[in-house]
Amino acid sequence: MFKPDYNYDKKGTKYDFNGEKLEYSLHWLFFHVANAESDVARITKNGTEYLRIQSKVRTAGIVGFFKDIRDMGYSLWDIKLKTPVKTFMSQREGTYIKDKLFSYDLDNMTVTVVKQKPGHEPTTKEYKIPSIPFEDLMTGIYFFRKHGIFKVGAHTDFPVFTGKKFIMTHVKVLKKEKVKVPAGTFETYKCSLSSEVTPKGVFKMKGDVYMWLTTDESHIPVKISGDITIGSVSAELEKSKKGGN
Template identity: 65%
Template sequence: MHNYNVEGTDYDFNGEELKYSLHWWIFHIADAKSWITKENKNGILYYKFQSKVKTAGVVAFFKGVEDEGYSLWDTRFLSPRKTFLSQREKRYIRDKLFSYDLENMTLTVVSKKPGEKEKIKTYEIPAIPVEDIMTGIYFFRKYGIFEIGAETVFPVFTGSRFINTKVKVLKKEKVKVPAGTFETFKCALSGEVTPKGVFKMDKDVYMWLTTDERHLPVKIEGEVLIGSVVAELIRYKKGVKK
């Protein structure tokens, strides 16, 4: 059963930019950036969510990683129309295009490795709204239930199957990161919604989101194959209010 705040917040993501520094133990291993624009295509309003992660060459396990992607999110359906992911992680090199036919409740995934033929799979979408690994956090920020102990439940495509992901608000906590000190909600969600590769989380992921209507993710922490990775917000530019 799905459970979310159908009214959502008044915060408009348009123009938002977030920059993060990622650390493994004491080592700075990567930098990440996400940015958002609003687009009008044939009278239909979309958000375009974009992100990029590039690693530093400090720790061999994380060396040479450059991932990027985007998603066109249909504001009528509160769901993505198209998501593209490009992963360049040593031997794990892959491009994936997810095309959502929201009217007919189907999803087509085209996966391509260099030197190989495309692989195409089709899935039935179980419910709308539906999210994926690019759009899930934005949906939760806007339509999540931000009360201590509350769970927000909505369908997410993990890259190979649909699950009803649960994001639980654990407690309020003051957090200090390079971008400043923030009053936050500490939340937990399943690592199943993180992408394959070096940053695939094996257990629950913890997120600290501000308690205001923006719900900015100022800190994210999770367990990867060789230990804990923490992403902290270092700079941000706010979106605009409606």
């Protein structure tokens, strides 16, 4: 049976994600292929506070096998439990078309996954949640930004639900590095993690994924890079609005 072995900063940073908006340009080899954005808002439902995390990816130009890309998704993240309660992902990437809804029942410790392809009956599967907190493909980066151990050589370990199974994610801080992106020049922590936590589709990465996050309490990702089926893809920060405003 899967047994998580945690290693994270339980107190976390004081950074407030509420109101944050980030915009990125995505590049494949030398081509600008897509734009991405994410925004976060704090909401309250039945007395419980959540972060509503939303993201969108849209094609910037038709290049090679990327064709038309229209991805979007959102997640409701329980602030107190540091865990998602619902995540929806819609992927439209050329011939790859799929909607996925993850519903997390934290009382009964189960997750129900509903997958739907146009013209097909939806499929439903249920999985056992091993422990709390855990993350999924949308919330993992926010958990790491809030509760990661940001020291060179340190690693942060926590469980992530990939949509088919729970795995342990190990994020390691490799070094401090100054990085220049369209939004400016930043002092960052360069980190590595497994590509198992990247969504399936044209941007599914292979091997290690590298992230450069700012060294202040916001730990904003200013660059992400990794190999895909053909070549490599990277995302660079174009504009940012910090949370807490």
